[in-house]
Amino acid sequence: MRRFRDVLEGTDLAHLRKILGMAEESSSETKRRSRVSQIALDATFISKTALAPFLALAPEERERLLSDVVWQVTCYVEGSITKSPGKKVKLDHGFHLVEATQDGKPVFCVKKK
DSSP, rough: EEEOOOOOOOHHHHHHHOOOOOTSSSSOOOHHHHHHHHHHHEEEEOOOOHHHHHHHOOOOHHHHHHHHHHHHHHHHHOOOOOOOOOOOOGGGGGGGEEEEEETTEEEEEEEEE
8 A cells, every 4th residue: 555645746746736725825724624635645545456557547537536535535524424444435447445544543545446
């Protein structure tokens, strides 16, 4: 498992920063946005088996997948999805996001079937 942000480069990393609101002034950041950013950047991973298929996607498809991951993390932070370790959320192209607990903190991992 590797941190998701560590495998992103160029436009993928720029897209992640944009959807997390990192291009905006930090004084306008809400607690929710801060928590989503923290989880998306520090507590979201990608499995070894999902890395190559993710990188093989077209840039537009990778952007959509990144947006979906951030959306699911946002839903988790807002409490609009069930908070239960082991829960899987289906993503496009056969990927899914798995919630787990590591050292008492929530983490997420993008996996491929």
